Each structure stands twice: as structure tokens, then as C-alpha cells.
Amino acid sequence: MSDNKPPETLENLDTRLHQAREKSRAGKTPGSSPGKEEMSGYSMAIRIGTEMVAALIVGVGIGYFLDYWLDTGPWFLVVFFFLGSGAGILNVYRAANGLGMAVGYKEPSGGVSEHLSRDDTSDGVNGNNSKSGGE
Amino acid sequence: MANPLEQFQIKTLVPIQLGEVDASLTNAGLFMVITVTVISLFLTLGMRQKSLIPGRWQSMAELSYEFIAGMIRDNVGSEGRKYFPFVFSLFMFILFANLIGLIPYAFTFTSHIAVTFTMAMVVFLGVTVIAIVRHKLHFFSLFLPSGVPMVMAPVLIPIEVLSYLSRPISLSIRLFANMMAGHTMMKVFAGFIVPLGIIGGWAPLSVDVALTAFEFLVAFLQAYVFTVLTCLYLNDAIHLH
Numbered sequence: 001m002s003d004n005k006p007p008e009t010l011e012n013l014d015t016r017l018h019q020a021r022e023k024s025r026a027g028k029t030p031g032s033s034p035g036k037e038e039m040s041g042y043s044m045a046i047r048i049g050t051e052m053v054a055a056l057i058v059g060v061g062i063g064y065f066l067d068y069w070l071d072t073g074p075w076f077l078v079v080f081f082f083l084g085s086g087a088g089i090l091n092v093y094r095a096a097n098g099l100g101m102a103v104g105y106k107e108p109s110g111g112v113s114e115h116l117s118r119d120d121t122s123d124g125v126n127g128n129n130s131k132s133g134g135e
Numbered sequence: 136m137a138n139p140l141e142q143f144q145i146k147t148l149v150p151i152q153l154g155e156v157d158a159s160l161t162n163a164g165l166f167m168v169i170t171v172t173v174i175s176l177f178l179t180l181g182m183r184q185k186s187l188i189p190g191r192w193q194s195m196a197e198l199s200y201e202f203i204a205g206m207i208r209d210n211v212g213s214e215g216r217k218y219f220p221f222v223f224s225l226f227m228f229i230l231f232a233n234l235i236g237l238i239p240y241a242f243t244f245t246s247h248i249a250v251t252f253t254m255a256m257v258v259f260l261g262v263t264v265i266a267i268v269r270h271k272l273h274f275f276s277l278f279l280p281s282g283v284p285m286v287m288a289p290v291l292i293p294i295e296v297l298s299y300l301s302r303p304i305s306l307s308i309r310l311f312a313n314m315m316a317g318h319t320m321m322k323v324f325a326g327f328i329v330p331l332g333i334i335g336g337w338a339p340l341s342v343d344v345a346l347t348a349f350e351f352l353v354a355f356l357q358a359y360v361f362t363v364l365t366c367l368y369l370n371d372a373i374h375l376h
Contacts, residue, residue, distance in 0.1 A: 047309060050312065051305050055297055087297035
């Protein structure tokens with residue numbers, strides 16, 4: 001870059017600006033890299049902490065509300081406390097791994113959605129309930 | 136010693152009663168009005184000249200525009216451009232609220248969970264509505280990661296739903312806790328300066344000076360984190376992984 005060149009005309013600059021703008025719009029693949037590196041350690045620590053606590057608050061809150069509403073002793077609170085802890089750990093894992101805040105992260109390769117043939121859903125629900133409700 | 140939490144008290148300035156609703160202008164409301172006014176002045180007066188080679192003020196206004204535009208381009212992609220006005224307003228509002236709150240005797244309304252939770256809820260509901268409108272029922276596939284055996288589904292789906300629901304909470308708590316902790320800490324140290332006198336008072340004073348600089352960093356960083364997470368949520372909603 002030397003300053004000896006004659007100054008460009010504005011039209012010239014305009015076309016170059018347009019080209020650059022188009023390139024920058026097209027070039028980015030969305031969601032490829034959330035700006036992770038710019039975060040300092042302090043903010044990362046705060047973020048991980050709140051991530052854990054928030055999921056617990058939601059879990060315990062829902063459990064407490066359901067118990068209050070349906071008058072079902074401590075059982076929903078107990079179940080949702082553990083679900084909330086699980087969600088909190090999941091959040092922390094995701095935040096720390098830099099998978100974004102994605103719920104339902106999928107492998108980029110795709111084609112794995114055909115696992116829905118087995119119907120074991122009722123089995124797991126019953127197992128869960130009998131454990132908490134059986135005393 | 137002055138109460139370090141006194142600064143967070145909401146005081147009614149102009150009592151207004153609309154039927155059953157107490158719509159009084161409080162110090163929080165006043166500072167929201169001030170924040171919006173300052174942002175409007177900063178941007179409109181900054182861009183008044185519209186010169187090709189920006190001056191200092193104009194380049195600050197342009198820089199904030201470019202910063203958010205780049206953030207949306209990097210995190211959401213070109214489809215996110217139509218949400219620029221919302222994300223930009225959000226960022227400027229939080230940033231200026233945090234910075235104006237650092238002025239002595241000013242009120243920091245971002246240190247109130249009611250304010251931050253409302254903003255987070257707007258983001259959360261908006262993003263969810265966008266996702267449902269764009270993907271219809273396919274949106275709910277978000278809650279079952281692909282390749283998971285169905286035995287795990289009854290445990291995993293509630294966990295994923297809870298994880299999704301915890302987004303607005305963590306978003307609001309992060310901003311509110313940062314602002315509140317910083318301001319309380321500053322007041323606590325400031326409360327030691329005069330009682331320790333001319334000999335010992337220098338230690339808390341120097342801590343406070345360092346904290347002030349740190350608070351400027353936090354003010355910017357928290358506005359940045361709030362907006363970047365909004366962008367990531369938008370990206371999830373638009374592209375659904």
C-alpha cells in the first residue's frame with residue numbers, strides 16, 4: 001500500500017465495497033464458531049455457575065409447584081430435583097465443551113434419526129415412578 | 136456505616152395510579168428513560184454528520200453497529216439479519232444501563248432480577264415462537280438428541296426440557312448477579328475508607344479504584360454475553376441443529 005497512487009473514484013470504491021460485502025455475507029457458515037475464545041476465565045466461571053444453579057431452580061420450582069398443586073407430598077419435588085441436577089450437569093457439560101447452548105445437539109453427519117422403532121417408553125416411566133413412589 | 140444494599144432500593148418519584156395498577160415512576164423507571172434517551176442522543180447526534188470519513192463520535196456509533204452486525208453474522212448467519220434491530224437495541228440498552236449505573240448516585244436497574252428476567256423472558260419466548268413458526272412440530276425433536284436409545288428417552292426428554300427452560304433463568308441471573316455483586320462489593324469497600332482514617336483508608340480506597348476499572352469491564356462483558364447468548368439461541372431456533 002503506497003500513498004502515491006491517484007485517489008480512487010467513489011464509483012470504484014463503491015463496487016469494491018459491494019464485492020467485499022457480498023463475500024463476507026456468503027462466506028460465513030452459520031453456527032460454526034460461537035465467539036468462545038474472547039471470554040475471560042472470570043466470566044466463564046460465572047457462566048458455568050449460573051448454568052448449574054438455573055437448571056436446579058427450574059427443576060425444584062416445577063417439582064414444588066406440582067406438589068403444591070396436586071397435593072402429592074414430596075414426590076414430584078424429589079423427582080424434579082434429580083432431573084434438575086441432571087439438566088444442570090448437562091448445561092455445564094455443554095457450556096464447557098463449547099457446543100453452544102444447544103438443546104438436542106446432533107452430529108453434523110446426520111442420518112441417525114431412525115432409532116424410533118422400539119417402544120420402550122412406558123417401561124422407563126414405570127421404573128422411574130415405582131422407585132420414587134414405592135417408599 | 137452506610138448500608139451497602141441501600142443503593143438497590145426502589146423509590147417512588149412520581150406516584151401514578153392507573154386503576155388497580157401502581158404505575159408510578161420509580162428511580163428504576165427514571166433511569167430506563169435516561170438510558171434510552173442517552174442511547175438515542177448518542178446514535179442520532181453521532182450520525183448527524185454522515186461524513187464518509189467518520190469523526191471520533193461517529194466512528195463510535197458505527198463501531199457499535201458493526202460490532203453487533205458482525206456478532207449476528209458470525210453466530211446466526213445471514214438469516215439472522217432481520218433480527219438485527221432487536222439484538223442491537225438489547226445490547227445498547229444493557230450496555231448503557233450498566234455504564235450509566237457506574238456513575239456515582241446513579242441507579243443500576245440491571246441489578247434487579249425483575250428487569251433482567253423480563254428481558255430474558257422476552258428473548259426466550261420470542262426465540263421459541265420463531266422456532267415453532269419456522270419448524271412447526273419438528274421443533275420438538277429438539278428435546279430428543281438423535282441416536283439415543285429409546286430406553287433413555289423418558290429420562291432424557293425431561294432433562295432436555297428442563298435444560299431448555301433453564302435458559303431464561305441462567306441468562307437473567309448471570310446479568311443480575313454480576314451487577315449486584317460488583318456494586319455491593321464497591322459499597323462495602325467504600326464504607327471502610329472513612330472509618331479507617333487517613334492512615335488505613337488508603338487500602339480500601341485503592342481496592343475501590345481497581346474495582347471501578349473491573350466494573351467497567353464487567354459492564355461491557357455482561358452486555359456482550361447477554362447478546363451473544365441471544366444470538367446463539369436465535370441460531371438454534373433458525374437452524375434447529
